[in-house]
Amino acid sequence: MPPGTMRSRTMRFSTMRLRLLIPVSLLLLAALPPAGQMASAQTTLTVGAIYVGSVNDYGYNRAMKDGLEAMKAAIPGTKLLQAENVPETAESERVMEGMIQQGAKLIFATSFGHQQFAFNLAQKHPDVFFEHAGGWMQAPNFGNFFGATQAAWYPMGVAAGKMTKSNTLGFVAGVPIGYVIGNINAFALGARSVNPKAEVRVVVTGGWSDKAKEAAAANALIDQGADVVTMHVDSPATVIQTAERRGVYSIGFQSIAARQLAPKFWVTGLGFTWGPFMTATAKSVIAGAFKPGMVREGLGEMITVAPFGPAVPAATRALVTAAADKVEKGYNPFTGPVTDNTGVVRIKEGESWGGDKMGSFDWYVEGVIGKPK
Amino acid sequence: MSTSFAAAVLTNSVLSGTSLLYATLGELVGERAGIVNLGLEGIMLIGASAGFAAAAVTDDPYLGVLAAGIAGTAANLLFGYVVIVRRANQLAAGLTLMFFGLGASALIGRPFVGAIVPGLPGLGMSVLGIESLGEFDLLVWLAAPVAVLLWCLIFRTSWGLGLRATGEDPTVAFASGRSPEVLRFQALALGGFLGAIGGAHLSLALALTWDEGMTAGRGFIAIALVIFARWNPLWAVPAALVFGGAEALQLQLQARGTAVSPFLMTMIPYLLTLLILVFWGWNRRSAAPASLGRSFYGVE
Secondary structure, eight states: OOHHHHHHHHHHHHHHHHHHHHHHHHHHHHHSOOHHHHHHHSOSEEEEEEOSSOTTSSSHHHHHHHHHHHHHHHSTTEEEEEEOSOOSSHHHHHHHHHHHHTTOSEEEEOSGGGHHHHHHHHHHOTTSEEEEESOOOOBTTEEEEEEOOGGGHHHHHHHHHHHOSSSEEEEEESSOOHHHHHHHHHHHHHHHHHOTTOEEEEEEOSSSOOHHHHHHHHHHHHHTTOSEEEEESSOOHHHHHHHHHHTOEEEEEEOGGGGGGOTTTEEEEEEEOOHHHHHHHHHHHHTTOOOOOEEEEOBTTTEEEOOOOTTSOHHHHHHHHHHHHHHHTTOOSOBSOEEBTTSOEEEOTTOBOOGGGGGOOOSOBTTEESOOO | OOOOHHHHHHHHHHHHHHHHHHHHHHHHHHHHTTOOOTTHHHHHHHHHHHHHHHHHHHSOHHHHHHHHHHHHHHHHHHHHIIIIISOOOHHHHHHHHHHHHHHHHHHHHGGGTTOOOOOOOBOSOOGGGOTTSOOOBHHHHHHHHHHHHHHHHHHSSHHHHHHHHHHHOHHHHHHTTOOHHHHHHHHHHHHHHHHHHHHHHIIIIIIOSOOTTTTTTHHHHHHHHHHHTTTOHHHHHHHHHHHHHHHHHHHHHHHHTOSSOHHHHHHHHHHHHHHHHHHHTTHHHHHSOTTTTOOOOOOO
C-alpha cells in the first residue's frame, strides 16, 4: 500500500473521531458532578485486591469482596482494583505488580498461597502496604489477618443440635487440617451442649473445591441419616443446594450470602465480615499510620452469624443467639475437661486451648464419628 | 431415615458413574475410529460450563444439556480438523485440546459463576423403592440405553462396520468405498456430544454450580475406562459403575463413620484405576483398534 493512501485513511479516521468527540465530551461535562462534590470524587487511596477464585462463589472470595466493597463505601474516593482467579503462583506477583503500577498503595492478597509473592513485592516496594489473609509473615509494610473461626462454630452446633430429629449431623470437610478439625470439634461441642445424643459424621472430600464430590459427600451424609449438614470447603453452594434438594437443613460457612441458595431449609451460618478491618487498615494507610500486625478476630468482629432461615423456631433462635453472645464475650468451648472420641482426656480440667493451639488439632472430640487421619 | 447401606452405595454409584459412562462412550466411539483423544477432560469441561451457562440463560436444564452437546461436538470437530486434516500427532493435539477446554470453559462459565440454575429434575420413579434416596434424572435413565444403542450402532450397522474398519485399517475402509476421514469426523462429532453431556451431568445434576476445572480428572479416568471396557460400549456400563461405585463407597463409608483414615479412602478410586490397568491392561494388545493413534495418509 503506498504511504499516501495510508495517510489519507488515518486523516479520515481522525476527523471522524473528532466529530464524534465533541458531543461525547459535552455529554461527559453534563454528567460531571457539581463543583462541591468534586473534591470527594478525587481518589484518596487506590486499593488492590486479588482473589484465588471467583467473587460470585457464595463463599470465601465473595466474603472478601463484600469486605472491600464495605471499605469502599466507608471511605469516599477509594479506588478499588480487583483481579479474580489469581493462582497461587508467581503469576499473582505479576498481577499485584500491575496494580502497583496503576497506583495501588494498599494491597489485599486474600488467599493463603499468595503470601510469599505478596511478601516479595513488599520488600521491593517499601511504600506500598500489604495485608495477607491467613499467613504469618511480618514486615513494616506487611501484615496479616484472619478470622478465629473455631469458637464461632459453637453456636452453629447449638443450632444443629436443636434442629436435628435424627441426632445425626453431617459435616463435609475439604482437607482435615488442624483448623478444620477445630471447627468440627467446636461444632460438635455446641451441638452436644443442647443435645447430648447428637453425633457428627464427617466426610472428607480431599480438596477445597471438587464440586461433584461435595455433592456426593452431602448425599452420602444424608443417606446415612444426617438431617442437618454443614461444610468447610471454599464455596458452600453445592452442599447447601444438595441439602435443599433433598429437603435437609443446612448451615453455611464463609459468606452469609449463601442463604439465598436455600430458601426453605437454611438454618443459619457463619460469614466472614472483613469490612471494618479493611476500612480501618485503609484509613491507617491514608493517615500514614499503618501498623503491621497478626490480627485474628472472632465472632462479632471478623465473623458474623447469618440471619436464620424460616424453619428455625423462636426458642432455637434465642438459644443460638445466646450462645453466640457467650462466645463473643469470651467463652471458650475448648475449656477442659474435653475428651476425644476414643475416650482420652485431651484438655485437662482447668486448662483451655486457644490461639495457635487451634491449628494443631489431630483428634476429634467425643461425639464426632470418624478418624481424623 | 437412614437407608440400607447397600442401597445407598448402589444409588450413588449410578449417580457418580453416569457422567463417567457418557464420557467413556464418547472416547470409545472415537477410539473405534482410530483416534485417541486425550482432550476428553477439556471436552467435559466445555460441556459442564456451556451446559450450565445455557441452563442459566434459558432457565431450562434440558436446553443446557443440548447446548453442552453442541459445544462438545464443535470442540471435538476442531480437534478433528487438527488430527484428521492436518494429521497432527493425536497425543500432543489431545493434550492441547485439554488445555484449550480448560481455558474455553473458564471463559464461557465466567459470567455464570454463582448463577442459580434449575437442576435436572428427578424423574418420578423412586430408586429401588426407597423414597429417601435421591431420584434419578433423565441423563441417568438414558445412560445405559445409550450404551446399548451405541453398541448396536458400532456392531450391527454398516456405518459401524466402516467405523471399525477405519479403526483397524483405514486402507481397508477406503478400499470398501468408505471415506476414513468422514467416518472419523462423524465419530468425533458423536464422541464430543457424549463427552460434553458427561460434563454437563456434573454441573447440571450433581453440583448445580460451575467451577473452573470441576471435572477434576474424570476425563482421564474415562480414558482408562475405555481400556477396561475393551472398546465395547456394553462393557463400559459396568466399568463406569465400578468406578462410580468406588467413589460412592468411600464417601458412604466415611458418612457411616467407619474408622478408616479418610486419606486412605479418598485414594480408593485411583488405586482401583491403577490396579485395573495393571491386571487388565494386557488386553490392550488384543482388543485395541489396530490403527489407534495413527493418521491416515491416503492410499497409493
